[in-house]
Amino acid sequence: MSSWRRCGECWTLWPRQQVQGVVEFVGGSYLAATPHISYRRLLEGLVHSGLAVHAWSYVPGFDHQLQARQAWNAMRQCRTTLQERIGSRLVPLRLGHSLGCKLHLLAPDGGRGCHGLVALSFNNFTADQSIPLLGVVAPSLGVSTEFSPSPQETLRLIACHYHQAHNLVVRFGDDQLDQSLELVKALQSRNGDGSQLLHLPGDHLTPASAGLRRQFLGDWAEGSERQQQVEQLQQLITSWAVTGTTASG
Template identity: 65%
Template sequence: MDWRQQGKIWQLRPSRPLGQVDFIGGSYLAATPQVSYRRLLEDLSNNGLVVNAWAYVPGFDHQSQAREAWTEFRSARKQLEERYGPLPLPLRLGHSLGCKLQLLAPDGGRNSRGLVALSFNNFQADRSIPLLGEIAPRLGVETEFNPSPGETLRLISRHYQQERNLLVRFGRDQLDQSDALLQALEQRPQNRTEVLQLPGDHLTPASAGLRRSVLGDWADDPKRVGVIRQLTEMISSWAS
């Protein structure tokens, strides 16, 4: 696979694109999405989808990071159109914190084919960042993400306009908060959100890619590979 870097976007281009996916990963896995999520993203490209994966290090201002990602994706798509001509609107794909950033996009999800949210996560800062809950009070500092978890759900219920969403959760995922997201989405006047449960845990979307990148193809876990293949087929269907 020929990964190309354009600013903070890592891109895969199949020879004959059928569609495109804008991907944001979770937490610190997203600093190198071309490595952490290699299996998932390369399988999507093999299915004819251009993959735009945003690389970032999480901060406290999630609203600002969501806007930055949205801007970078727009720039990448313009370059694609100059090369290939008009392509279908992108499917937005997120994992963990990446789901939150996709949901906070300035356009409210309008300029997309929908959102596939893998293992949505919306914890408070002191739970997401080790030792923050102990250190911040000692320094007399109150630190929380912007927007906070509660405000995030309120913003989604009031301003997120994409009707078509698929929430994917994994059976052994102790960090998944898809139920809270589903409740927020269902408060909107028009909603076509679906829920899918697959075997695995919170790191399933990334672990196959990490094992393959670090240890080689021989280290692939057949069960995880099977789940990833099921996942990529479903995502590709949503993107078409």
Template identity: 65%
Template sequence: MQGWRQRGSIWQLRPSWPKGLVEFIGGTYLAATPQVSYKRLLENLCEADLAIHAWTYIPGLDHQGQARDAWMAFRQSRRQLEDRSGTLLSPLRLGHSLGCKLHLLAPDGGRGDHGLVALSFNNFQADQSIPLLKEIAPRLGIKTEFSPGPQETLRLIARSYVQERNLVVSFGRDELDQSDDLLQALRQRARDSTEFLRLPGDHLTPASAGLRRNLLGAWADDPKRVSIINRLTQIICQWAS
């Protein structure tokens, strides 16, 4: 496995001979440094011979625009990888929290991927995700919301997202998870084979092991969380095959 390299807005981690590709978008603020925040999960996947392309971004209000930016960056990086390694299977898209929403809003509606694994889908209003907005916006006499907002996002998924193959994953103690809303939108479509999985853990389970290991060393790993991430790795690998 090669070390992490950044090419534009994509952090890349590649095995010597990749047999597949995972395109990853993380959650709010964690996604600024995916190579650190999601270290264990992404490196586990790379050890299973999956190339990792992780988009780095700072969340904004224009989620549709950010979804387009991510999709274009992934396309460019995928072409570069295939120029070097040969044609691969269509990529598996993997998202955590807000990252799920951005994948679901991709301009191709999921046509260009092998499926989506959505971890801890989150679709809050702007003033719930950014508490300061709730105080500042009324004082400035403005209304501020994500574009698209929560309800429009669900309508777009039901109407325009065409990928049938999805795995929605939630964690038992996750108070931020809105996977039920996502499942309802996906299952409104005429053709759908979405599956649902609930694992132990909380909203930060996909990320926290990597953060603690980077900051405190291997001794700080929580064996329970490591076990969950190892199980999650196996599940994602099966979906990527």
């Protein structure tokens, strides 16, 4: 495995052996500023399986539609660089965590430029839910602030303008921030939808690296059970990236 490298707005990591596929990853909220650190164990496990990883680095703002376009453009640039190196065309798997799922779902190509999306812990909160102080300060300033698109509009856009039929929505059992059921409802309202919902053990920080889980959850956050959860997730994503199905079929 090579070293992490910066490519435009993305951090990239490519396997030394033949590239089996490419994963385009967008992380959640402030974890995504340094995805090569925040999600290191998960992403490096994918590279060990022969997948190239392109992880967009960003700080979340209020205009999610704009950030979805920025992520899409940055990923496309990285993919072009990789294809020139290996001499073949790659159709990516898109992988998102929390807010990152929303940004993939709002991509300007409507999901046409990939062979599927794996959405981990989809989150579609309002601005004041995501930033509690905002709900206190904004009214006193006479300002109404919301993400664009709003949560309700996001689900409408997914139902009407997201065209990718192959989506794996992963919901962790002890995740209090997850809104995957709302996403699945929007996806399955479309004609020809083939989306799947998968329940796995874990919580909202299961995809994040061990050091971050310890920081937020304490020493208990990293043990053999946690390691098994991450390994299971790696196998699941690898199988989906290569065959478009889960390891169990």
